Amino acid sequence: MDVGALNALGYEDFLNIFGNIVEKCPLITAAVWSKRPFANMPALETAFYEFIDALPDSKEGILRCHPDLAGRDLQSGTLTPESREEQARAGLDALSSDEVSLMAQLNQDYKRRFEFPFVICAKMNDKATILRQLLERVGKDRSEERARGIEEVKKI
């Protein structure tokens, strides 16, 4: 999309196209629309980053809107199309039942410890690195993991 067309979008079309840039958070997209005109597509990306960084209290909220990797939503087909494609690309839709159990256990440990889910940019990782990261990050401290999760959201 060229930047002229981007800046000409009404907020409803803008929401239809970019509403799921941050999982289940069209609120962020709807607020970013106010920042038009954008100089170029990277400027749109920057506007999302700046908005997320400026949120005082809700960074953990953003993480909690993300589904478990290889979790119930993937099994039951209730993921957003964006998440399904991303998890499939990382091979998470073709795990053995042992791998599914291991992921589920680690996700649960992680959530019990941090009170938000493990978030990683699946499209930049495969299932082996995702499992390794999950094993490693479940031992970190909470503020470090919150910041790390938000950085992963930006990559997504």
Next chain:
Amino acid sequence: MDVGALNALGYEDFLNIFGNIVEKCPLITAAVWSKRPFANMPALETAFYEFIDALPDSKEGILRCHPDLAGRDLQSGTLTPESREEQARAGLDALSSDEVSLMAQLNQDYKRRFEFPFVICAKMNDKATILRQLLERVGKDRSEERARGIEEVKKI
């Protein structure tokens, strides 16, 4: 629900129950969960209000996540269950075709002028007062309408 059960909810159950308190903004619910324990149910409501008031930049974003009243989403059945029930209770699912056209025209005028949709707490109004309010509020100024819209979101 008693307050002990409320405070015992994990964030996933909390999101399942309260995720649509603010239309399409589970981010807000997910952030408010951090404020546990709540002294009582009104304290939960207050936590939502305080969070909305503290959002620096995204108040218009909240409004833009709301569907048009008696609009396309109602006609096509793509409203959230909460919104459908609310609009039905105000009689907005049983308008004549003239009334549908008038609402559509006024909604469009309103959005063109303010860059966010007309939001009113439908369950506290019937179709006659909603139409009257829409006619009146489309002539107000932008900052007044933004504040008014947010107050209506809180009533919803």
